[in-house]
Amino acid sequence: MRGIDQMNTVEFHNVTKSRKDFSIKNLSFTIPQGFITGFIGPNGSGKTTTIQMMMNLLHIDEGDIRLFGTNHKNQHVKQKIGFVYDDLYMYEEFNIRKIKSFIAPLYETWNEELFQKYLVKFELPTGKKIKKFSKGMKMKCSLLFALSHEAEFIIMDEPTSGLDPIFRRELLDHIQELMLKENQTIFLSSHITADLDRIADYIIFIYQGKIMLQKSMEEIQNLFYIIKGKSDLIDADTKELFIGIKQTSLGFEALFEGELSLFDAFGDEIVAEKATLEDIMYYMTRKEI
Numbered sequence: 001m002r003g004i005d006q007m008n009t010v011e012f013h014n015v016t017k018s019r020k021d022f023s024i025k026n027l028s029f030t031i032p033q034g035f036i037t038g039f040i041g042p043n044g045s046g047k048t049t050t051i052q053m054m055m056n057l058l059h060i061d062e063g064d065i066r067l068f069g070t071n072h073k074n075q076h077v078k079q080k081i082g083f084v085y086d087d088l089y090m091y092e093e094f095n096i097r098k099i100k101s102f103i104a105p106l107y108e109t110w111n112e113e114l115f116q117k118y119l120v121k122f123e124l125p126t127g128k129k130i131k132k133f134s135k136g137m138k139m140k141c142s143l144l145f146a147l148s149h150e151a152e153f154i155i156m157d158e159p160t161s162g163l164d165p166i167f168r169r170e171l172l173d174h175i176q177e178l179m180l181k182e183n184q185t186i187f188l189s190s191h192i193t194a195d196l197d198r199i200a201d202y203i204i205f206i207y208q209g210k211i212m213l214q215k216s217m218e219e220i221q222n223l224f225y226i227i228k229g230k231s232d233l234i235d236a237d238t239k240e241l242f243i244g245i246k247q248t249s250l251g252f253e254a255l256f257e258g259e260l261s262l263f264d265a266f267g268d269e270i271v272a273e274k275a276t277l278e279d280i281m282y283y284m285t286r287k288e289i
């Protein structure tokens, strides 16, 4: 768990941004240093927009973004960030050797030893053109460069989407190992919540440009439950207890946040299971109950 003196790598304070048909109002959250923070939300919730604002690729209307304790527009902090993505369109005609020849000099912190280490670990060919790489290889290639300039903060936008389950797992293992060995801060956006159930320490959940939840995985695992029971248990009072309810052929299923002892009086009439991130996302964004 975080200590009192824990640093935040990123802080958003009341950030506001209007796009054509979409707006973010008073967005505030923190990314703690030295952990994996998962950023979840359905399609179009504002994940990429948030990352673009963080990277100063998109202008903010109001508010303040702090990176490593300074303003996010500070060019120097860019050196500490590794942005990992699978679209290496600028480099399609190049191979890894060529990319390195112009990326390495851009970074004061370039570490050739690390580059060689991860090149072997990720089993990437140095002479093959990037356009001949698979999606997973492109993702690994992007991660290779981020690690080689000793990025202290790695941002990954949907790193596992479109990867087969084996490759996905392998990539997640690499990410987890990095966090443990190199004490890196990792921010990983995904709508594949099962990946984050496995590796995230903290979760930030965004929906329609608003933060719905920011908690440690430990808190989430101790606080959120799926409650199942017969439909006749649901009345105006019990309905109030739940975040979202679904009727099934067997009865009801609902998301509950809080102390399970509240249901002691129901005995065997209800069943409680720990909720997954997918359950939480599903019930928190459900329109009707």
Ligand SMILES: Nc1ncnc2c1ncn2[C@@H]1O[C@H](COP(=O)(O)OP(=O)(O)OP(=O)(O)O)[C@@H](O)[C@H]1O
Pocket: 019, 020, 021, 022, 041, 042, 043, 044, 045, 046, 047, 048, 049, 050, 191
């Ligand atoms: N360049 C743009 N100009 C105007 N609106 C945009 C632009 N890019 C995205 N949007 C809008 O901003 C909203 C949020 O999109 P964003 O890409 O941030 O969501 P996301 O959570 O990353 O979604 P996904 O999981 O589908 O990638 C969407 O309604 C989208 O239509």
